[in-house]
Amino acid sequence: MARTLMSGNEALARGAWEAGAVVGVGYPGTPSTEVLENLVNYDGVRCEWAPNEKVAAEVAGGVSLGGARTVVTMKHVGLNVAADALYSQSYTGVTGGLVYVVADDPGMHSSQNEQDTRNHGVGARIPVLEPSDSQEALEFIRSAFDLSERFDVPVIVRMTTRVSHGKGLVETGERHEVPVKPYQRDVPKNVMMPGNARLRLRHVNAREGDLAAYGAVAPENRAEYRDNALGVITSGIAYQYVREALPDASILKLGLTVPLPDALILEFSSKVERVVVVEEMDPYLSLRVRALGVQIDDVDLPRSGELSPRIIAAAFGQEPLATRAPVEGLPPRPPLLCPGCPHRGLFYSLGKVRAVVTGDIGCYTLGSLPPLKGMDSCVCMGASVGMAHGVALAGSTERPVVAVIGDSTFAHSGITGLLHMAYAGSHGTVVILDNRTTAMTGHQGNPVNGVFINGEAAPEVDLEALSYALGVASVRTVDPHQLDATLAVLREETVAEHLSVVISKAPCALLVKEAKDPFAVDEELCTKCGACIRLGCPAISRDETGRAVIDTATCVGCGQCVQVCRFDAIVGVGPSCDLGGGR
């Protein structure tokens, strides 16, 4: 059969569809986003972006209660938000198969922390499957649905960035239609109040033993015997690295890692002379293997970040490869706000207010970098709002305190924080950066922009009315590309003795289809003052004399720089030659 090149996330979508899932729900987050974005293209599956992972998990829990198969997707930190649902769903178990896809990000390519989801599997006492490539992603999610229904338990498929975004060849199957079970009321199973929960906990305890016994025969766990001088116990992407780095080693490849199959580990360990555990992130496998009394030979592997074949080879004493000398002194290239980004205008104006700015998670977090330096904190989704209130409570600064949060992040978990500020009588200011999309993860729909996951129109929340309803005293909407007007509103609201919301509303530059003519610098008029440079726009630089230069191929004509130039040196030039490929 022909095999198709698929990313791990594409393969998960395919596998969920083949397994007969009828609903997919989640919140976008790198590296998990593409699972639902692909699943929505299959017939017979209803997909939805929820405002946050907890809502997604609850929707999925309801689908399961209703007797149908469902998948819920999120990144690792999203599972913290959904954990409240997960830990009790472990007790209720499932009716229709309930599968969580949770993608970890070792090395933090696009995350605020490193977090090993296997720990949540242990905590919630539910099984965790770890695919090592796209083919396994498809097969494991199909198994996950079967396990979920067979053992009456939600199942986590734990991905990592390289499995989610790596592509490999996949042999696909056909869709397996699973009849939706008729709805049946079952209060002792599904109403988790203490008396019922205690009974369900017995189910959880018994299930753990059943799952551990299953682990010994699960096809996802396998011992590969080659040279018995070295036996490596590993899981996930690390398996692929071990195969490349240590082609002769015997390997115990664990695909079902919560609960671990003790008997298999002991058997494998007894058949090899030297046992080494190779795993990314937390020492989860090694702790358990050690607890079984197996003597592990420690090799020098990093405690955090990603592994690779040569890191493993080096840990086993192999000679390093011949490499070219690195080129020294290169300037770093951090990601940056796009040309024409509305957030740039907001941060430029906000910088003049000299506020303490508590920040949040999205493209706008890049506004914390020089030259805008527009943010003092960034912790987790929605944190800006509660933290702004907390900074004011600490009483250590006379400066105004402003929370900055994106539209999707506000819908995710900013609303409850704002409700608290109103309730607690805060006089702070919350700026909602409404760029009409969930930009960072690739322009998903959300309740603020009125776009559904399938591209259809959806109801748009009225942020002004919502803010007033929560108890905010003053709500102002500004166009962040209009710098003076934005600054005037920020100045008024940050000194006012009331709680205020400023909605900074302008579409993401990548959503703007009609191209505006670019600007250029009039060499005669430029005084080299550097005001435009302080916008941090990728289209503006200095020439060797210090004069400002605008790359007309990169400029999208937003006009922010025209407003900051006090010498009228930035002028329109008509359509660009289009050379250079900026857009």
Add this chain to the structure above:
Amino acid sequence: MSITTVVLAGVGGQGTILAGDVLAKVAVAEGHDVKLSEVHGMAQRGGSVETFVRFGERVFSPVVDPGVADHLIAFEETEAARTLTYLRPGGTLVVNRRTMASLPVLIGDLPAPTGLEEALFAEGAIFLDAEALACEAGSPRSANIVLMGAASYGLPFAVESWERVISGRVPLKTVDGNLRAFHLGRNACAEGACAL
């Protein structure tokens, strides 16, 4: 068990992801096992980006270590220098003659790097101006396909496979322009016009 490893390096927005996808699909079409790795998300906002494509009889790791790559196709000169250590001694280095200043350089916090072309030339770089060739083909946005044309000269795949994959992967109305771009890139290498 011989594996060929290609690294594509550039700046977010330059089209490395599409180029890597084309290359991987050509390798599949030619009967190879293939793995591709790239990182999405925050890095795409104008940051450094790299895509790994590996093909052969059986490929395990999608990730590439320093000293492993047989070919480095750089979409920008600073990124060529930054990712040079991936390329094994004796590997092929194709560099687009374009520099894009990163934000610390644009705002004057750090000096622009100097002497990059000379350093890359000393490492055996083959240079071409992908944007100019792309404009000749009809649109500067097909610079990524020009670079795949250049890369194709050193890779063991039939031109027909490249043409078929490109035609199926790019927007319909840009197929002709992208095929022209591919051949301009390939011919530039074939004629030695790539060299500095």
